[in-house]
Amino acid sequence: MIALVRAELLKIRTTRSWWAYLIAIVLLVGIAVAGDTGSNADARGELDFQVGLIEAAGFVSALLALILGITIVTTEFRHGTVTPTFLASPKRERVLTSKAIAGVLTALAFGVLALLVVLAVATPWLAIVDADIHAGDAEIGERALQALGSTVLWVLIGLAIGSVVHSQVAALVGTLVWIFLGETLLWGLFSLIDIDGAIAYLPFRALDGADGTGGEDVLDYWPAVAVSLGWIALVGAAGVWRTRRRDIT
Amino acid sequence: MIEVDGLSKRFGKTQAVAGLSFRVEPGTITGFLGPNGAGKSTTLRSVLGLVHPDAGSATVLGVPYRELDRPLHRVGAVLEASEVHPGRSGRNHLRVQAAAAGLPASRAAEVLALVELSAAAKRRVKGYSLGMRQRLGLATALLGDPEVLVLDEPANGLDPAGIRWLRDFLRSLAAEGRTVLVSSHVLSEVAQTADRVVIIHRGKLIQQATVAEVIAGSQGATRVRTPDARLRDLLAARGAVVTLLEGGALAVDLPPEQVGELAAANSIVLHELTVEQATLEEVFLELTGGETTE
Numbered sequence: 427m428i429a430l431v432r433a434e435l436l437k438i439r440t441t442r443s444w445w446a447y448l449i450a451i452v453l454l455v456g457i458a459v460a461g462d463t464g465s466n467a468d469a470r471g472e473l474d475f476q477v478g479l480i481e482a483a484g485f486v487s488a489l490l491a492l493i494l495g496i497t498i499v500t501t502e503f504r505h506g507t508v509t510p511t512f513l514a515s516p517k518r519e520r521v522l523t524s525k526a527i528a529g530v531l532t533a534l535a536f537g538v539l540a541l542l543v544v545l546a547v548a549t550p551w552l553a554i555v556d557a558d559i560h561a562g563d564a565e566i567g568e569r570a571l572q573a574l575g576s577t578v579l580w581v582l583i584g585l586a587i588g589s590v591v592h593s594q595v596a597a598l599v600g601t602l603v604w605i606f607l608g609e610t611l612l613w614g615l616f617s618l619i620d621i622d623g624a625i626a627y628l629p630f631r632a633l634d635g636a637d638g639t640g641g642e643d644v645l646d647y648w649p650a651v652a653v654s655l656g657w658i659a660l661v662g663a664a665g666v667w668r669t670r671r672r673d674i675t
Numbered sequence: 676m677i678e679v680d681g682l683s684k685r686f687g688k689t690q691a692v693a694g695l696s697f698r699v700e701p702g703t704i705t706g707f708l709g710p711n712g713a714g715k716s717t718t719l720r721s722v723l724g725l726v727h728p729d730a731g732s733a734t735v736l737g738v739p740y741r742e743l744d745r746p747l748h749r750v751g752a753v754l755e756a757s758e759v760h761p762g763r764s765g766r767n768h769l770r771v772q773a774a775a776a777g778l779p780a781s782r783a784a785e786v787l788a789l790v791e792l793s794a795a796a797k798r799r800v801k802g803y804s805l806g807m808r809q810r811l812g813l814a815t816a817l818l819g820d821p822e823v824l825v826l827d828e829p830a831n832g833l834d835p836a837g838i839r840w841l842r843d844f845l846r847s848l849a850a851e852g853r854t855v856l857v858s859s860h861v862l863s864e865v866a867q868t869a870d871r872v873v874i875i876h877r878g879k880l881i882q883q884a885t886v887a888e889v890i891a892g893s894q895g896a897t898r899v900r901t902p903d904a905r906l907r908d909l910l911a912a913r914g915a916v917v918t919l920l921e922g923g924a925l926a927v928d929l930p931p932e933q934v935g936e937l938a939a940a941n942s943i944v945l946h947e948l949t950v951e952q953a954t955l956e957e958v959f960l961e962l963t964g965g966e967t968t969e
Binding site (some may be wrong): 429430432435436437440441442443447501505506507509510511512513514516517671673674675 | 686716717720723724725726727741743746747750752754755757758759760761762763764767770774775776777816849870963
């Protein structure tokens with residue numbers, strides 16, 4: 427199993443998209459933090475604002491982790507590399523497990539990188555403008571941990587989706603359509619038939635609640651984590667079933 | 676070594692393999708022949724656990740591929756040359772597969788040297804020619820130094836020099852005592868290398884035998900030349916199929932003894948009487964009805 431995880435990590439690191447992910451994280455988080463810090467001269471010394479920077483970093487790394495998770499599985503089918511992969515490990519559920527472990531490790535690296543970018547951009551800036559820095563505050567630490575946890579959940583749901591929908595384009599587009607259209611329509615439907623409470627249990631609403639930032643119509647943190655894990659287990663089980671049965675031609 | 680027993684597989688409306696059984700003996704090169712669409716790839720992919728058969732079984736080294744411990748150390752396979760991430764270098768492709776097999780990364784360099792691809796090791800596979808991809812596929816198959824090799828149309832897209840290289844390479848692998856199963860729809864690629872052939876058509880076994888047996892078992896033609904026009908009619912009267920060849924010779928589907936005796940009994944002078952041995956190519960076309968699905 428360790429050999430397979432090493433192979434999966436090597437796969438992630440040996441294509442150009444690896445660098446694209448890292449550059450995207452640095453640029454997106456860097457720009458978001460710089461923009462916020464620059465345009466909030468009054469608030470930037472406050473704890474709430476600085477917690478917001480951590481949340482922004484978590485949002486970026488979670489989104490990229492979702493794409494990574496989907497891609498880790500679907501790229502094998504897109505390029506046919508699933509053949510050598512399954513020749514090396516004909517027990518396909520072991521391949522998926524290795525991908526999940528490698529995906530989680532990589533997602534954690536994304537999360538840590540995003541947090542380091544916040545630190546590298548915001549800390550010197552705030553120091554220069556002589557604002558208070560709350561880096562040592564417990565809420566900052568807690569929100570940073572929740573950002574990492576959320577990134578892990580998003581890579582796992584991506585992996586689960588990719589194991590069910592093996593076509594890369596269909597999986598990526600389908601997921602976006604589901605998030606922005608599917609869940610919004612269900613939201614409307616649930617409100618219409620007066621079961622608003624169910625909205626929070628939709629997969630990406632649950633994942634939204636599991637980043638610790640709260641908001642309307644989301645569950646509390648731990649229930650949100652539990653519901654998210656439930657969705658991951660459900661879609662993941664379907665993915666294992668589908669991948670095991672698939673004829674690789 | 677490799678045993679296929681009653682294998683059947685249907686894809687939608689296409690019955691790709693229909694009750695196919697054959698054996699590959701240890702230490703031999705076996706040519707797996709059939710026209711395009713005969714079911715060769717489906718069979719090989721079933722042997723390798725990639726395709727789930729509807730019925731029947733396929734085993735390698737006595738067990739289904741899925742139950743092999745450390746499969747890359749036992750069986751090497753080359754399927755389609757395109758099954759490599761185009762953005763990865765040849766060396767990194769091999770390093771990934773070596774890692775999955777629990778082999779050291781240094782093994783990648785060794786197999787690259789073996790297939791004479793070291794110079795292109797760090798280039799991205801996107802820029803490889805088809806021949807280079809085939810070599811990379813062979814290198815991948817050899818990573819674990821396996822005792823069994825399964826190759827699906829490895830000569831596809833190779834130029835004549837590449838085919839010659841491949842033939843010599845397969846011979847050297849067999850000389851090391853490995854068992855090789857190599858599929859092809861072009862017989863000449865395999866005829867000079869294989870010890871045995873398994874010929875399939877429309878998913879069914881047509882023949883499995885040694886190359887010599889296949890040729891010997893086929894109906895050879897007798898070539899006869901005579902200035903006497905009566906022979907042709909006499910042969911036809913005996914029910915033989917007679918074809919007029921270039922230069923006035925006749926091809927007859929009777930043994931030379933009978934042609935000679937018939938000529939002698941009618942005092943016909945013969946200028947030539949020879950046996951024409953069928954080539955494996957002709958036998959192959961004869962057995963598969965000369966059709967391809969291309």
